[in-house]
Each structure stands twice: as C-alpha cells, then as structure tokens.
Amino acid sequence: MADSMQTVPILEVIAHQAELKTFILPRILDAAPGQFVAVWLPGVDEKPFAVSADGPETIQITVKAVGPFTRRLLNCRPGDRLGLRGPFGRGFTLMPDSLLIGGGIGNAPLRLLAQRLTERGLRYTWLAGARRAADLPFLGELQKNPAVRLFTDDGSVGHPGTVMTGWTDALAATPTPPRLVCGAGPEPMLLAVREAARLHRLPVELSFERYMKCGIGLCGQCCLDGSGLRLCVEGPILTEEQMQGVTEWGLPPRGPSGRRPATTPKATRP
Numbered sequence: 001m002a003d004s005m006q007t008v009p010i011l012e013v014i015a016h017q018a019e020l021k022t023f024i025l026p027r028i029l030d031a032a033p034g035q036f037v038a039v040w041l042p043g044v045d046e047k048p049f050a051v052s053a054d055g056p057e058t059i060q061i062t063v064k065a066v067g068p069f070t071r072r073l074l075n076c077r078p079g080d081r082l083g084l085r086g087p088f089g090r091g092f093t094l095m096p097d098s099l100l101i102g103g104g105i106g107n108a109p110l111r112l113l114a115q116r117l118t119e120r121g122l123r124y125t126w127l128a129g130a131r132r133a134a135d136l137p138f139l140g141e142l143q144k145n146p147a148v149r150l151f152t153d154d155g156s157v158g159h160p161g162t163v164m165t166g167w168t169d170a171l172a173a174t175p176t177p178p179r180l181v182c183g184a185g186p187e188p189m190l191l192a193v194r195e196a197a198r199l200h201r202l203p204v205e206l207s208f209e210r211y212m213k214c215g216i217g218l219c220g221q222c223c224l225d226g227s228g229l230r231l232c233v234e235g236p237i238l239t240e241e242q243m244q245g246v247t248e249w250g251l252p253p254r255g256p257s258g259r260r261p262a263t264t265p266k267a268t269r270p
C-alpha cells in the first residue's frame, strides 16, 4: 500500500488504561516488526505509530497519550474511521537468540517482533520495563510469556529497577550470548542499551523516534544531524554502524517547524 492512504473503520479498542489503548484495524497492509504506519485523524493531523500485532485479518497499533493527536485518537471508538498509510521504514532483523529490551510504549513494536520470532521458532529473551505496572501495555500477556522478564521503576510489577538492571542477569541466564540486541523505548534508555551492547561487543538494532511528516524520505523533517539519515526511510531501526555518524543524540527532538528547542546540551554521543 505504501504511500496511498486508505480509510478504515476501527474494529475494536482495548483500553489498557485511560491513556494507553490498542486499536484493532483491518489488515490492509503487511508490516514487518519495527515498521510504522502513518495514522490520519480527519481534521486533526497525521502521526506515526508502530504496528504492535499482525493477524490474518487485523493489525494492531498501541497508543499512549502524550499530546493533542494521541488524546484525540484515544477518544475514538469502534466504527470511527482513520486514514492509514504505510508500512514505512526498515524493521528489525529476525535473528535467533535475540535479546529484546523495551521501555514503556516501546514494548509495542517488540510485541510484533516477539510474535514473528515465535512463529518461526526462534528463541528470544524480552526485558520489558516501564515506570509502573500501569504503563506496561499487554501486562497479562507479558506475564504469561516465559521469555519475558518484567521491570518497573517503582517495583509495582516484576523486578524493581530499570531494564538495564536486568541486563547482566539476562546475559548470564541465556544459554548462548545474544546474537542481536533489539531495543525500543525512550532515547536515554536506547543510548544506555547501545553503550552496554558496545561493552559486550553485541550487535544492536534500536528503534528511534523523531517528528515525522511524509514517511517517504522527501520532506527531510526526520533527517538526523551529522549523518543525513532519514529516520522514516533508513530507520526507524538503526544499527550501530548507522548510529555512529549521528551527532544529535540526547538533544530535544525537532518540532513540526524543523526547529530544535533551545537547550543546554547535557547528553552527548556515547
């Protein structure tokens, strides 16, 4: 389907909590884990969301409220119509013995990755973390999956602490070293995963977010400073090699105008 938009009805809405919901939509496209779709809300805007599950007749997206678009989307009900374009970008590699590391809503794209790995009989370990239990989408599903270890900052479910506190144990517990580390979540978490992977000499693929517009690499909105990588085309999943030239890690993301909010840069490239 790629760049042509189709409007579809919302088939079902699963409320994980008031500000975190999964939308079940007709399967009009075929997305790889880590790829994203552009969702258009008539009269509001169009924004990118990862596909969080894929079935024979439906796909799912999982949405956390952070601003005007996501709040409006979370008010939608079954039968309301959305525009969909995609899938866009490059997804995760399906690799046996993968270590999946997700923070909060970043666990959404990892859910489709875990689904694909399971379907192919490929072994994986998934460290799924969030600030608190309520911020973990699909908690019941995660708790039933023996490949998953849960972490919450406040200890409300799983091990207390961040996913990075589980890193060393996970490495010690897996029968063979991970052949690929796949991460999705807040950028500080991704940079910590990148650093840990470098120390252990493990290949990584990390899912980054930037303000996106066209999704097809024409507008330049999501180009990464220092590299010219268009995150919507060459990403959103980046390898270590792709990350090396980028100079904007840790800086506030550019807004819709392309302007980066003024700040005193604290974080630098690891």
Ligand SMILES: Cc1cc2nc3c(=O)[nH]c(=O)nc-3n(C[C@H](O)[C@H](O)[C@H](O)COP(=O)(O)OP(=O)(O)OC[C@H]3O[C@@H](n4cnc5c(N)ncnc54)[C@H](O)[C@@H]3O)c2cc1C
Binding pocket: 036, 047, 048, 049, 050, 051, 061, 062, 063, 064, 065, 066, 067, 068, 069, 070, 071, 105, 108, 109, 208, 209, 210, 211, 212, 236, 253
């Ligand atoms: C490839 C990709 C996949 C995504 N997948 C999902 C998903 O599966 N589920 C989900 O809930 N969200 C996902 N997002 C993020 C989602 O697109 C944003 O939350 C949404 O665009 C915010 O729109 P808004 O109008 O509600 O909030 P805005 O007013 O646009 O933003 C509210 C706040 O969030 C910040 N923000 C918004 N978008 C981003 C971003 N991309 N990176 C960093 N900070 C940002 C803004 O700076 C602002 O502080 C994804 C983003 C990308 C680029």
